[in-house]
Amino acid sequence: AQKITQTQPGMFVQEKEAVTLDCTYDTSDPSYGLFWYKQPSSGEMIFLIYQGSYDQQNATEGRYSLNFQKARKSANLVISASQLGDSAMYFCAMRERNTGNQFYFGTGTSLTVIP
Amino acid sequence: DGGITQSPKYLFRKEGQNVTLSCEQNLNHDAMYWYRQDPGQGLRLIYYSQIVNDFQKGDIAEGYSVSREKKESFPLTVTSAQKNPTAFYLCASSIVVGQPQHFGDGTRLSIL
Numbered sequence: 001a002q003k004i005t006q007t008q009p010g011m012f013v014q015e016k017e018a019v020t021l022d023c024t025y026d027t028s029d030p031s032y033g034l035f036w037y038k039q040p041s042s043g044e045m046i047f048l049i050y051q052g053s054y055d056q057q058n059a060t061e062g063r064y065s066l067n068f069q070k071a072r073k074s075a076n077l078v079i080s081a082s083q084l085g086d087s088a089m090y091f092c093a094m095r096e097r098n099t100g101n102q103f104y105f106g107t108g109t110s111l112t113v114i115p
Numbered sequence: 116d117g118g119i120t121q122s123p124k125y126l127f128r129k130e131g132q133n134v135t136l137s138c139e140q141n142l143n144h145d146a147m148y149w150y151r152q153d154p155g156q157g158l159r160l161i162y163y164s165q166i167v168n169d170f171q172k173g174d175i176a177e178g179y180s181v182s183r184e185k186k187e188s189f190p191l192t193v194t195s196a197q198k199n200p201t202a203f204y205l206c207a208s209s210i211v212v213g214q215p216q217h218f219g220d221g222t223r224l225s226i227l
Binding site: 004033035037042043044045046047050091093095097100101102103105106107108 | 148150155156157158159160163171173203205207212213215216217218219220221223
């Protein structure tokens, strides 16, 4: 079974609008962490935001927020006030304590911001 | 500036040849990682190292080898046993295993 599922291969959003990128995960480990990374066309992976399984509040970092719904095992990324520079691939990732904190990545969502 | 440097940016391999991808970090991180990314795919873990002189296999270690003789360096060798090496290779590091990873700019490997 896939540990991380991103069901949206591609998304479009109008500049200055908000967009939600979906991520669901599968684990039986009570201790895990969820991450979002951005990969521009140049290839480097940029860390955006982190949510721990025991965190009570949803994580926020500037225009990025993580909508963490533990019972539904979802960790959606919300980008507010989209900018042209947000156009990139976005990857959701999870690490589990019981697999030695190894990271598992989803297949990614390509986001295009339209002027 | 602190960061992770991967070299070369592009690499070509002949059939039956071993090639080594370089990864150097000056972030003073203990943990380092190598990932492979194929088109339209996420990242898959090849090897990781929690500390100097220690490393563990990831999900797709066959046909690859690593060493960790210095904290700053974690080179990856793609051996001739790796039959489909064409991919984008990303090196990463973190303070310790499990913390957010910082990535290099990647090396794109192709077969001649």
